[in-house]
Structure formats: C-alpha cells, structure tokens
Amino acid sequence: MDKKQKRSIFRGVILVVLLAAIVYTVYSTATKDKVEVLQVGDKAPDFELVDLYNGDLKHRLSDYEGKGVFLNFWGTWCKPCKKEMPAMSNQYAIYKEQGVEVLAVNIAQTEFEVKNFIESLDVHFPVAIDPTKSVMTAYNVDLLPATILINPEGKVEKIITGEMNEQQIASYMESIKPEQE
Amino acid sequence: MGKIICACGHENPEGTLLCEKCGQPLTEEGKKSKILNMRYDGIAIRSKTRNKSIVDKIWNFFSSVKVGVTLIIINLVAASIGTIFPQEFYVSVSTEEQKAAYYEETYGSLGKLYYELGLSNVYSSWWFQILVGMLAISIIVASIDRGLPLHRSLKNQRVKRHTSFMKRQRIVAEGPVTEGDPSKTLNLIEEKMKALKYKVRRDGNALLAERGRFARYGPYINHVGLIIFLFGVMLRLVPGFYVDESMWIREGETRAVPGMDGYFIENEDFILEMHDNEKTENQELQGVNVVAKNYQTDVKLYKQSEDAVPGQADNLELVEDYSIRVNHPLQHEGFSFYQMDFRLNELKTMKFELTKKETGESLGEVSIDLTNPQKEYVLNDQTKVELLGFYPDFSGFENGEPQTKTPDPNNPAFIFKMVTPEKPEGEVSFVAIQQTIEPNGDNTYKMEFQSVEMRDMSGLTVHKDSTIPILAIGGVIFMLGVAIGSYWNHRRVWVEQLEDGTIRLAAHTNKNWFSIKKDLNALSEFAHLPRYIDQGEEDKEADGEGKEKEGDSTL
Structure with missing residues (x-):
C-alpha cells in the first residue's frame, strides 16, 4: 500500500469516527426525554405486583411469557385514563381467550381509592398498585395514561402515551396476540 | 505528487516553503522576502498539498484555520444567544403549553419568538450539537494536519542551514x-x-x-485537553454515566430511586430549624422574620436483593441510615442525594367527630389516615361511619360525581355514610373543606371536623456524574497546554x-x-x-x- 492510500484511509477513519460521535450525541439527546432506558424492541423489565383483590396473587411479568401483555399505567385523577378503561375492559373480554393479558397499574394511590374507582366504573381486568413507584420508574412512565405493549417473547412492542379509543385498543391487543398453534 | 528538490539535493514534499534539510526558501515569495515566515518552520502543511478525493476535500475543509475560527465564532454566538432568556431547564413548569405561555408572559413577544425558534433549549438542540461537533472535528483535524509534520520537522532539524535561510x-x-x-x-x-x-x-x-522546544507543543496539548473535555461531556449521554433526577418523598413513604435501579429510599423525618435570635437591624431592614438554620431529611436507603424485580418491596436490605442536610448529601456508589426542596404541612390524618346536630352530642371520633383510608370505621355495635368516597384533591363535580385533580391531599373531600342507632339505614353526607352537602335532605347527624395531623415532604435530587474525572483531566491538560504555550x-x-x-x-x-x-x-x-x-x-x-x-x- 502506498503512502497516499494509507493517508486517505487514516483520514477517512478519523472523519468517520468523529462523525459517528456527533450522530450519536444528536441522536441520544433527541431521544433522551422520551425513552431514557426503555425502547421498543427492548426486553420488558420484569416486575412483580400484588393483585388489588387477592393478596396471594402476584402478577409477575415473566409468568406471562407466551402471552401478550397490555400494561396500562393510570391514576384516579387522570381523566383520559378513566375514559379508556371501559373500552379496555370490553376488549379484554374478547382477547383474554386469545392469550392477551391486561394489567392496570395504579401509581401509588390508596387501596380505598383504587377499589372505589374500579368498582364505580364496573370494569373487569386485573389491577395492581405500585406503592413505591418502582415499576413506573423501571418503565420510565411520566405521563398518564401510558400503555406498554409487551409481545409473547417478552419484548416491548410499542409504547403509547395518551388516551386510546376502543378501536386502537383492539388493534393493539391484536398486535401482541400470540400466534395460534 | 510533485517533489521539490532543493539546491542542497534534499527532496521536499510539495508545498514546502523552507527546505526541510538546509532551510533554503523554496518559493519565489520566500526568496524575495527579507525575513522568512517561520510559521510551522516552513513545512508542507498536509492539507495544502493534496485536494483530490472527497475525503481529502472534507479533511482540508476542517483543517483550515479560517474555518476553525469561523466555527469558534459561530459557537460563541450560538452559546451566548442561549443566555438571553433563561433556558427551559430553569423554568419550573412542566407542559409544553405552560412553557410557551411562560415565555410570552414573562418576556413578551420577543420571549415568544425565542421559544418558538427553539432558543429556549439551545444547548440540547441538534444544530448546536452539530456545531460543537464540527468544532471538535476542526480541532482534531487541524492538530493532526499541522502538529504531526511540525513534530517531524522539529525532530529532524539539521544543524547547518543554508545561507539564504540564515540571512533571512x-x-x-x-x-x-x-x-x-x-x-x-x-x-x-x-x-x-x-x-x-x-x-x-x-x-x-x-x-x-x-x-x-516543548513550548511549540502547547497549542496541541491544549487541543488534546479540549477534546478530552468534549468527550467527557458527550459521555454524559451514555446511559449509566450521568444521572440527574429529582424526587419528592413524604415522611413515612418509601420510594424507588429514579435512575438508581434496585434502590429505595425512605423518608423518616424532615426537619426545618430556624434561628431563634432577636431580629437584627439588617433583618428588620430586609423585612426578614426568621432565618433558617437547617434543612434536614433523615432517610434510610435500601437495596433490593439481587434477584428481586421492580414492584417487590418485601425483601429490602438497609444500606445506609443518614441525615441529609444542605451540602451534606448522602453518598452511595457514586450517587449523591441532595436536600433540594421541601413542602411543609401536607395533610396526613383528619379527625372528625360524629355528632348530633341538634344537641351537639358526640357518638365518637373517627380518625382517617389519608394514606390508607378504610371502608368503614366502627364506633360500636350500632354505630359506624362508612366511607363511600375519598377525593384527595377535590376539584368540583362532573355529572354529579366528585372529581380529584391530583393524587395529593391538597383539598380532601369525603362521602360518608353515618349509621347510628337513630338512623340505622344511614345518612349520606359529602364533606369537603368549608363545604358540606347532604344529598338526601337534612341529616340528623354530621361529621364535625376536629383536627388534622400534618406531615412534610422533602425534595431530593439524585445525582451521579462519572464524567467528572474525565472533565477534570481534560481541564488540567488544557490549562497545562495553555501555560506551556504562553509562558515558555x-x-x-x-x-x-x-x-x-x-x-x-x-x-x-x-x-x-x-x-x-x-x-x-x-x-x-x-x-x-x-x-x-x-x-x-x-x-x-x-x-x-x-x-x-x-x-x-x-x-
């Protein structure tokens, strides 16, 4: 290899490395606020929460492998959360048979408020309270409602912030439904 | 590539101004001048010799001192624009709309323009980062382009120089x-x-x-320092290197620590102490009543067992018991917890007395822990108070249903059902601060407010910066370079x-x-x-x- 070629390669490598550093910086800053750790395609962090009504029943994500998990974070003060709940309940009734699990995670409110709220809405899906906000922290949830779709392989399929209508909920559940044998 | 052969027989690369061996000027200009331009010792500057491939063209662009100086000026202007109004980071509102409104209200139409142009978040804008990145490339490329040949030339200096070199x-x-x-x-x-x-x-x-001779390396050394510094700043974006989170935690609560996986912190007590001195003359003048002596949060830091997952809070292991005070953060594994803020007197428990309106006769006291309200409070066989609804931050009715604005007990409201021997089927009453509604007509009994218990809330900042040593090394090398270049x-x-x-x-x-x-x-x-x-x-x-x-x- 002659000197000229060597020099061109040397320069090229330096420029490419520096360019990559800039691209990385810009990209990570742009995506920093939204998803600091959790991104679509990542393995969904495992967690365990106690069921609202049955103290012995623990919802552990890893136990749901092979099923799609529709993980919804909510609070009683959040109006869009309230609005989407009946639709979630309806669709859960349909997709439950097809291997989709719903878990509605309340953000550190009191058992009384949560039970009161769920009962007044007459919705039927598993609910759990995250008393230390640790699951919320693990999933980087800061705006409610937030829904994380987890596919049967345990990977994050989609992250949705904001209210969903019934049609969207149906299509989301469809997207994480395990394939029929 | 053309070579320049000097009269002394030495072959110089194209672009050389002074023969590498004997120092004889090789350009017409050099031969005519009375004093030689000794910049870079007359070496051939790499970028000025070849300009063919695209790589060379980019390389030459960045190696230009003119481009470098222009980039420095553009960077300075952009960075200073960011200081005209406060950056969004310092504005304590959360949503986008509030931010937009804040800039318009506080700084008028200029502020609005500032926000809309994205100048309120200059330092994390893509174009600012690209500018800094381009400056970094310029520094690196120019240093390699000039530094390496200069080093070679200084190392290979000949003792004997040509007459025309000496005379000029x-x-x-x-x-x-x-x-x-x-x-x-x-x-x-x-x-x-x-x-x-x-x-x-x-x-x-x-x-x-x-x-x-080492003084000639000063500028290159300070460039190295600068690049290390910029690299350190860039590392902050790599997950795990930099954490800057804030959290609110009430007395008695245990919370997961944001940015610190597997750790929980419990607030045992928040303490605010004041100086109990007589007002000094200065305090009078400034209209200050009391001066704080101490802001302190007593905390316990817990770690989850290794195999635990988020949500499990039963097997926590105490790591540290500490009193966080201003400037005395709790430090653990590179993380620091700083006392940043506090809020006093949030409602924790509310006490009511079940009383007969007419006579004022009391049937007993009900104490409601707002962090864990119960479905019913039994006073005796025939008397109890059922809690039908609890709204921690009551904001009005919607379709006849009470609403809560936030999960925090800023304005608690309750729906009670009072079961008494006199009214065994119960009487319903909606009770909020300064407001009572009896939906089913006039009740015989009422829940009379007695007293409250308060608790405080601490605002902590969780901070970790593993890039500090890198920034420090970069800074030291930079200053060393400046000193070498300036004082020698x-x-x-x-x-x-x-x-x-x-x-x-x-x-x-x-x-x-x-x-x-x-x-x-x-x-x-x-x-x-x-x-x-x-x-x-x-x-x-x-x-x-x-x-x-x-x-x-x-x-």
Whole structure:
C-alpha cells in the first residue's frame, strides 16, 4: 500500500469516527426525554405486583411469557385514563381467550381509592398498585395514561402515551396476540 | 505528487516553503522576502498539498484555520444567544403549553419568538450539537494536519542551514570576532549557551543552540485537553454515566430511586430549624422574620436483593441510615442525594367527630389516615361511619360525581355514610373543606371536623456524574497546554563559522524576542561576537508598524 492510500484511509477513519460521535450525541439527546432506558424492541423489565383483590396473587411479568401483555399505567385523577378503561375492559373480554393479558397499574394511590374507582366504573381486568413507584420508574412512565405493549417473547412492542379509543385498543391487543398453534 | 528538490539535493514534499534539510526558501515569495515566515518552520502543511478525493476535500475543509475560527465564532454566538432568556431547564413548569405561555408572559413577544425558534433549549438542540461537533472535528483535524509534520520537522532539524535561510532570519549577525582566537569561538558559544540552558548540537563548523522546544507543543496539548473535555461531556449521554433526577418523598413513604435501579429510599423525618435570635437591624431592614438554620431529611436507603424485580418491596436490605442536610448529601456508589426542596404541612390524618346536630352530642371520633383510608370505621355495635368516597384533591363535580385533580391531599373531600342507632339505614353526607352537602335532605347527624395531623415532604435530587474525572483531566491538560504555550518559548540560535573565521549567526524565537536578545547580548559579550541586528526592528522603522504582530508568535 502506498503512502497516499494509507493517508486517505487514516483520514477517512478519523472523519468517520468523529462523525459517528456527533450522530450519536444528536441522536441520544433527541431521544433522551422520551425513552431514557426503555425502547421498543427492548426486553420488558420484569416486575412483580400484588393483585388489588387477592393478596396471594402476584402478577409477575415473566409468568406471562407466551402471552401478550397490555400494561396500562393510570391514576384516579387522570381523566383520559378513566375514559379508556371501559373500552379496555370490553376488549379484554374478547382477547383474554386469545392469550392477551391486561394489567392496570395504579401509581401509588390508596387501596380505598383504587377499589372505589374500579368498582364505580364496573370494569373487569386485573389491577395492581405500585406503592413505591418502582415499576413506573423501571418503565420510565411520566405521563398518564401510558400503555406498554409487551409481545409473547417478552419484548416491548410499542409504547403509547395518551388516551386510546376502543378501536386502537383492539388493534393493539391484536398486535401482541400470540400466534395460534 | 510533485517533489521539490532543493539546491542542497534534499527532496521536499510539495508545498514546502523552507527546505526541510538546509532551510533554503523554496518559493519565489520566500526568496524575495527579507525575513522568512517561520510559521510551522516552513513545512508542507498536509492539507495544502493534496485536494483530490472527497475525503481529502472534507479533511482540508476542517483543517483550515479560517474555518476553525469561523466555527469558534459561530459557537460563541450560538452559546451566548442561549443566555438571553433563561433556558427551559430553569423554568419550573412542566407542559409544553405552560412553557410557551411562560415565555410570552414573562418576556413578551420577543420571549415568544425565542421559544418558538427553539432558543429556549439551545444547548440540547441538534444544530448546536452539530456545531460543537464540527468544532471538535476542526480541532482534531487541524492538530493532526499541522502538529504531526511540525513534530517531524522539529525532530529532524539539521544543524547547518543554508545561507539564504540564515540571512533571512529576523535577528542576524555577521562579521569577525571582536577579540581573541576565532578558532575557539564555537567552543565559547557552546559553553555559554549550555550555561544558558540551551541544548547545543554541532556539525562541523555549524552550531545549533535550542531551548524550550516543548513550548511549540502547547497549542496541541491544549487541543488534546479540549477534546478530552468534549468527550467527557458527550459521555454524559451514555446511559449509566450521568444521572440527574429529582424526587419528592413524604415522611413515612418509601420510594424507588429514579435512575438508581434496585434502590429505595425512605423518608423518616424532615426537619426545618430556624434561628431563634432577636431580629437584627439588617433583618428588620430586609423585612426578614426568621432565618433558617437547617434543612434536614433523615432517610434510610435500601437495596433490593439481587434477584428481586421492580414492584417487590418485601425483601429490602438497609444500606445506609443518614441525615441529609444542605451540602451534606448522602453518598452511595457514586450517587449523591441532595436536600433540594421541601413542602411543609401536607395533610396526613383528619379527625372528625360524629355528632348530633341538634344537641351537639358526640357518638365518637373517627380518625382517617389519608394514606390508607378504610371502608368503614366502627364506633360500636350500632354505630359506624362508612366511607363511600375519598377525593384527595377535590376539584368540583362532573355529572354529579366528585372529581380529584391530583393524587395529593391538597383539598380532601369525603362521602360518608353515618349509621347510628337513630338512623340505622344511614345518612349520606359529602364533606369537603368549608363545604358540606347532604344529598338526601337534612341529616340528623354530621361529621364535625376536629383536627388534622400534618406531615412534610422533602425534595431530593439524585445525582451521579462519572464524567467528572474525565472533565477534570481534560481541564488540567488544557490549562497545562495553555501555560506551556504562553509562558515558555522556543528559542534557536544558528551559528556558522565561515572558512575565513568570520561568524554568521541567526536567531529565532516563536515569541518573546526580548528574552532571546538578552541571551544574545550575554553570548556576544562572552564569545566576542559581532553585533547582531534585528531586521524586524528596521522594518518597523521603515513601514511604521504592523509587521511585529504577525511574526510575534508563530505556532
């Protein structure tokens, strides 16, 4: 290899490395606020929460492998959360048979408020309270409602912030439904 | 690539200004000038020699000093624009709409424009980062482009230089020795220059004395420091290197620590202490009543067992028990917890008395823990209070249903059902602060508010910055480079004794001509050398001013 070629390669490598550093910086800053750790395609962090009504029943994500998990974070003060709940309940009734699990995670409110709220809405899906906000922290949830779709392989399929209508909920559940044998 | 062959027979790369071996000027310009431009010692600057492939073109763009200076100016302007109004980071509102409103309300239409142009978040904007990145590329490329050949040229310096090189230096001397034996002159020069801490090399009848060569590396060293610093700043974006989170935690609560996986913190007590002194004159003047002495949060830091997952809070292991005070953060594994903020007196427990309206007779007291309200509070066999609804931050009714604005007990409201021996089917009452509604007509009993228990809330900041050592190293290297480049200078003296015994001398320094003249005065006296002349001074007298600056400090 002659000197000229060597020099061109040397320069090229330096420029490419520096360019990559800039691209990385810009990209990570742009995506920093939204998803600091959790991104679509990542393995969904495992967690365990106690069921609202049955103290012995623990919802552990890893136990749901092979099923799609529709993980919804909510609070009683959040109006869009309230609005989407009946639709979630309806669709859960349909997709439950097809291997989709719903878990509605309340953000550190009191058992009384949560039970009161769920009962007044007459919705039927598993609910759990995250008393230390640790699951919320693990999933980087800061705006409610937030829904994380987890596919049967345990990977994050989609992250949705904001209210969903019934049609969207149906299509989301469809997207994480395990394939029929 | 064309080569330039000097009269001395040395092959120089294209673009060379002064022959690498003997120093003879190779350009027409150089041959005509009275004093040579010694910048970069006349080496061929890499980027100026080839300009063919796309890689070379990009390389040459960034190696240009003009481009570098332009980038510095653009960066400075952009960075200073970011200081006109406060950045979003310092504005304590959360949503986008509130931010937009904040800038418009506080700073008028200029503020609105500022926000809309994205200048309120300049430092994390893509274009600002690209600008800084381009500056970094420019620094690196220009340093490689100039630094490496300069290093090579300084390392391979010849002792003997061409006459035209010698004659075109700013300080020159030529003539016979003023007294003594000319054959000893070179030895005398060597002796004196060594005493002046110069490194002396000899080659036949030529001599080169050199001092402070490392000063030439100052700018490159400070560039290295700067690049390390920028690299450190960039590392902050890599997950795990930099954490800056804030959290609110109430007394008695245990919360997962944001940014610190598997750790929980419990707030045991928040303490605010005031000085209980008499008001001083200054305090009177400033209208200050009391002065805080201490802000403190007593905390317990827990760690989950290794195999635990988020959500499990039963198997926590106590790591540290600490009182966080201002400037005394809790530190653990690189993380620091700072006392940042507090909120006093949030409702924790509310006490009511079930009383008969008419007589004021009390049937008992109900204490409601707002962090864990119960479905019913039994007073005796026939008397109980059922809680039908609890709204921690009551904000009004919607379709007849009470609403809560937030999960925090800022304005608690309750729906009670009072079961008494007199009214066994129960009476319903909606109770909020300063408001009672009895939906089913006039009740016989009421829940009379008695007292509250409060608790405080601490605002903590969780901070971790593993890039600090890198930033510190970068900063130290940078300052070292600046110091080396500023306080030391590279002085060279070339001497040649011609066959007839006369001495020809030339001297150069990259800055501080005064000091080299001082050295030369001492040398001339010691070795009886002919008087030197400063051709630069002559020029200055001739054209007035101007030349001095340019030649004053060469890289």
